[in-house]
Amino acid sequence: MSGGPSPAGAVSKVHLPALDGIRCLGFLLVFAHHAGPQGAPVVGRAFQNMWAGVDVFFTLSGFLVTWLLLREEDRGLASTGTRRFSLVRFWIRRALRIWPLYFAATALFVFALPQLPSAWEVGPTAGSQQHADLVGTYFAPTCAFLMNGAVILHGWPAGPIGPLWSVSAEEQFYVLWPLAMFVVPHAWRRRAIVFTVLAATVAKVWLLAGDYEYQAHYVNTLVRADAFLVGAWIAILWNSDVRIVPPRWLGPALVAAAVALLALPPVATRGVVTGMTGYLLLDGVAAGILVMALDATTPLARVLSTPAAVWMGKISYGLYVFHHGAITLTDRVLEHVGFGHRGGFYFIARGVLALAITLALAVISYHAMEKWFLRLKDRFT
Secondary structure (H helix, E strand, C coil), rough: EEEEECCCHHHHHHHHHHHHHHHHHHHHHHHHHHHHHCCCCHHHHHHCCCHHHHHHHHHHHHHHHHHHCEEEEEEEEHCCCCCCCCCCHHHHHHHHHHHHHHHHHHHHHHHHHHHHHHHEEEEEEEHHHHHHHHHHHHHHHHHCCCCCHHHHHHHHCCCCCCCHHCCCCCCCHHHHHHHHHHHHHHHHHHHHHHHHHHHHHHHHHHHCCCCCHHHHHCCCCCCCCCHHHHHHHHHHHHHCECCCCCCHHHHHHHHHHHHHHHHHHHHHHHCHHHHHHHHHHHCCCCCCCCHHHCCCHHHHHHHHHHHEEEHHHHHHHHHHHHHHHHHHHHHHHHCCCCCCCHHHHHHHHHHHHHHHHHHHHHHHHHHHHHHHHHHHHHHHC
């Protein structure tokens, strides 16, 4: 790291195309986790661990939220002499980005899809006990962005609503971290991050050592705070007079860490040592991807900046929300056309068709609904 541009000169950096590419990468990892052959020899464990894409999203969110609020503070300091940002405007922007698709998808998954004929069920059929549990146990927490808490208490819900737990976790972060930034003095924020990460680490060790289901640490926002705060720490550095330059060894180290992460036992079977190793590798890989993406000269940044990656990154919210249902729908289609054997060709056909359906749904969602709310969001910038 070396001296670099001042915060005022760093405004345009947030528009790096590679940041959209990171969203694309995060989605593709999660998609591969759900669509891939998790039971296959050799490669199955890698697919089991590709849920790590969720942490890529978390770290990017931590970076972007922190950097945007710091930029707003810098503008306030330059114009009024007061280092402040508007919590209300920030929360309105987040609501306009997250809420429309989130609540539309929740209604679709809980009330509309269960009406499909049983032969085409994508989730629990209306009238079944599973559907009664979905409505009675998960619907209210999901609407309150507490779905991850419901997963901890009751296990995973049936149907395509499951991935929304991470949206709940992000929404909780959007409430708690900006509030902490608003209250904690500027000079104390790095210490607050260190304290919170240490507390999250202690909580992880305690939960991994105890007789708890893996969801207790896997979907817990406070326990997973390090995933968000690693990105926040990078944002604080990037907004200061420190220029982040990826060292030459970072690329090979990132590849080695990613391979080691994918080779670990599944998250549900990890003990204290393998569990903490996995979470440390997750933080390191997510941080390394972000640091390399911020330097447009790195090979990874160039890959993440390709038009296809940027385009998928822009619609990644819809891709993430719809992919699980699209995979289940693809299974039904393949069953109806006679693909009963789950061999290599089956999973290739499954991946291609499910990705095509997911892309179609995300494009429709973005152009028919999301972009109209994004235009409203800009009014509160």
